[in-house]
Amino acid sequence: MxxxxxxxxxxxISLTFILLIAVDYVYASxxxxxxxxxxxxxxxxxxxxxxxxxxxxxxxxxxxxxKEFFVGRRQDIKDSMENAKKEKTEAEKKYREYSEKIDKxxxxxxxxxxxxxxxxxxxxxxxxxDAGKVAQKMKEDxxxxxxxxxxxxxxxxxxxxxxxxxxxxxxxxxxxxxxKDHEVMIxxxxxxxxxxx
Numbered sequence: 562m563x564x565x566x567x568x569x570x571x572x573x574i575s576l577t578f579i580l581l582i583a584v585d586y587v588y589a590s591x592x593x594x595x596x597x598x599x600x601x602x603x604x605x606x607x608x609x610x611x612x613x614x615x616x617x618x619x620x621x622x623x624x625x626x627x628k629e630f631f632v633g634r635r636q637d638i639k640d641s642m643e644n645a646k647k648e649k650t651e652a653e654k655k656y657r658e659y660s661e662k663i664d665k666x667x668x669x670x671x672x673x674x675x676x677x678x679x680x681x682x683x684x685x686x687x688x689x690x691d692a693g694k695v696a697q698k699m700k701e702d703x704x705x706x707x708x709x710x711x712x713x714x715x716x717x718x719x720x721x722x723x724x725x726x727x728x729x730x731x732x733x734x735x736x737x738x739x740x741k742d743h744e745v746m747i748x749x750x751x752x753x754x755x756x757x758x
Contacts (some may be wrong), residue, residue: 738746
């Protein structure tokens with residue numbers, strides 16, 4: 562594009578400069594009254610011929626290059642458009658590939674989330690079951706301790722009841738047995754011991 566602009570601007574500047582020079586000569590060569598002499602007309606014709614020759618020479622020198630430039634530029638534009646189409650096609654292809662990858666990743670993420678939820682439910686169930694087992698074990702342990710404490714308390718109560726009964730029996734016997742009763746009991750006990758041996 563820059564090459565085209567330089568060539569066209571150079572050509573336009575050259576032609577404008579040549580035409581300005583020719584007009585200046587013609588205008589400057591006029592007399593005060595505005596009439597031109599024969600030599601002035603000849604000079605104008607010669608200068609015009611020079612301009613035409615110079616324009617023709619420039620056309621001969623630059624026409625092929627300008628034509629070649631425009632043809633080359635046209636080909637460059639065509640190639641650029643084809644490259645742009647190829648790049649667009651390639652970009653669309655990559656877009657589809659990335660879209661598919663993103664969709665696939667989204668499905669995988671959804672699967673992972675579902676798996677994590679399922680594992681969470683499983684872990685929750687396991688925790689609940691473990692907590693139930695621990696609670697049952699604690700309940701059983703507590704019941705065993707209660708039974709043990711109850712047995713221990715029953716035993717202590719029996720022991721105390723027996724001790725109290727013995728004490729009460731002693732008190733009753735001490736109050737109700739006389740020395741004579743005591744001697745009778747000793748004789749009976751001695752008779753039994755002697756008879757057995």
